[in-house]
Amino acid sequence: MTANTTASQRIAELRQQLAEASRAYHERDEQIIPDIDYDRLMRELQALEAAHPELDSTDSISHQVGGKPSSRFAEVTHAVPMLSLGNAFSDEEVRDFVRRIDERLRRPHLMFSAEPKLDGLAINLRYENGVFVQGATRGDGATGEDVSANLRQIKVIPHTLEGQGWPEVLEVRGEVYMPRADFERYNEHARLHGGKVLANPRNGAAGSLRQLDPKVSAQRPLSFYAYGLGEVRGGELPPTHSATLAQLARWGFPVSDLCQVVEGADGLLAYYRDIGERRDSLAFDIDGVVYKLDDREGQQEMGFVARAPRWAIAHKFPAQEQTTTVEAIEVQIGRTGAATPVARLKPVHVAGVVVTNATLHNADQIARLDVRVGDTVIVRRAGDVIPEVVSVIADRRPEGTQPWQMPHTCPVCGSEIVREEGEAVWRCSGELSCPAQRKESIAHFASRKAMDIDGLGDKYIETLVDAGIVRGVADLYALQRDQLLVLKLALDAADPEALASQLGLHLAPEGSGDTLNRVLKLDAGDAGWRAQSLSVPAGFQWNTKKIATKWADNLIAAIDSSRSTTLERLLFALGIEHVGESTAKALSQWFGDLELVRHLPWPLFKRVPDIGGEVARSIGHFMAQPGNQQAIDDLLARGVQINDQHAPNARLRGELTLATLLQDLEIPKVTPVRARQLAEAFPSVEAIRDESAHTFVTAGLPADTANALVAWLDVDANAALFSAAGAALQQLLVRTPEMQEQAAGPLDGQTVVLTGTLAQMNRDDAKARLEALGAKVAGSVSKKTSFVVAGSEAGSKLDKANELGVEVWDEARLLAFLADNGQAS
């Protein structure tokens, strides 16, 4: 095959792909390949055609601008063609652009008008004698569609011009777009009322403008910014682009206030960076910025190349969206057993990083998108960082794919995967017998906000667990330096036999695992393979320099220093379901000591604000497992110490009554009113326990309530819980004298939210200090928020605060306040 046939094949291929994409984009408002790919393919085609002029043809898509207009609307031939712009993707290309102008014009100060490039739909508005007469889409650049009726529905487009001095014929060009917030609101409404959900603001704008019924179009929240001119007759306009925009604004057109005049390539690049940083906080989507030589005389001198002016260029942001293929859909098991499907993607660059994984959240989301293995998908890194699959490109689905289904068994331990009634998540039922859950729970235990064991990364946890050295969190505190050294040696060893003989270890037979496992496992007969007691012989020759000893020493030291901890950290570290950072803190503050929390009957936990039945039961359930109690015993036996134990909070005192207890037990039919009645009629739990329904009725309870109570007490487990709770209540009340009064802080009862980056301290630090003054530090802004502390680059939370009229402090004010109240750094 000659080079030429290869090229001609490729050209044909490219032309077909591009034509297809172009048709979909312009006629059906669908994007079947992302812009970035389209641009890349177009460049490839142009390059090939330039290199092989004999294969070029005038009707190639590379010589057209956009697609053919659809036939539903009247055609409009533009008096002045609507051209597209050349693209720049790098600083270098921008400098080239400026250099070309500089070389031709030879002027001292090159001034440019820089503007955001809105991601919408370009249109041309025609005014004759100051009255709007026609509006058209760009179409293929030469002819577009008459969408005047729909454009008249857009409030910001003037029907008649304001002010005076406008030309007889004035054509204004600009972008119709849909503001993000309106797009969201519209979709929310559509979802609730079964309307058409829009894919993104750009498609929303395009689709809306091309509705045949202007009434439908009127419902869509469209807006407009002017950025240029078409035909102008019978009038003078200012000599620069920037002054023209100002003039357009005076005539009543919306002009973006982000437009700026800057000088030279450096000015352009600074503008680009500035807008790039503000991109996410803008009210609309942009896909780059546009630079135009400001003075019109210079523009004329520069002229045009085939499809674009030489005096303007679009500087695009790195693609936020990319296509790639789904190589597999795997299931990850989290600490709680939650089974999360994750798409393994063919690696692809998106917005500066290589993305290989994207969460698919849960089975419902997969079903909604209908993502299948082998699919080509569009991946996005939205405003935040986390990649997500936006949509599947249906046309590129290979034959014979099946809809994805949640597996029935756990990929790690083989246990059944089940879904609770009414819940969205599927869970592996293996609990701690599932290695994945065990590893995750150990990782959680060691994490920064829990026991904070530095240096114990996922990899090491994995090997420690696989090797059987660590089976539960308490085993971490029994780790020996030698075990870690051998572990590291085995991980790096090329020759297991040699290593084993050097260390004097018995080696598991080949095929019983990788090098590491063969070194670590010892034949224990029928019991299977077990970790052997590992040690490095005295005088062992380390054959590589300083191998691993540093790491092992550091880890042992980190584990050691984590022994001294707080109740809050330990409770959080245990990984009790529904007990996160803040619930752990509440438990620690209200009850003060571990023994109390370990043995308290669950209904009493409900006395703590923000703990309800679900959370209370979960704590009780955790503490009722012998294995968990054993683990706590082991931790304490191996030197874990809680340094902040104290007496229960005195505020509990008023809460601990027979009436509240009766409510908290969740006895059927026993409402708060009935609970109070019972508490008044009977002095204690013991007095109620063995009574008959008749006695309760005599005491004033309705018969059905009395019967329900007796029936409930008749169940042994309930009776036991009842007695235990009564005893615990008494015990706590007996401790009344030692209960702690909480010191009143200046921020008592206030809720504070931190946002943005603080320069002088980190977030956790600021949080701790505010809490020391009595404040509650919350994660989201609501009308109950007392004030918001905004650091630099504050985002949505600051907006929300402004929206709700919540007071906002800057960092200086916070620092001053902290200093005034004895919490200076």
Add this chain to the structure above:
DNA sequence: GATCCTCGAGTTCA
């Protein structure tokens, strides 16, 4: 019973 608010849990990559 509905609504608002907060917490927990899960996730990516340099």
Add this chain to the structure above:
DNA sequence: CTCGAGGATC
């Protein structure tokens, strides 16, 4: 950061 769901409140 976002979603889902638990808790508090009316």
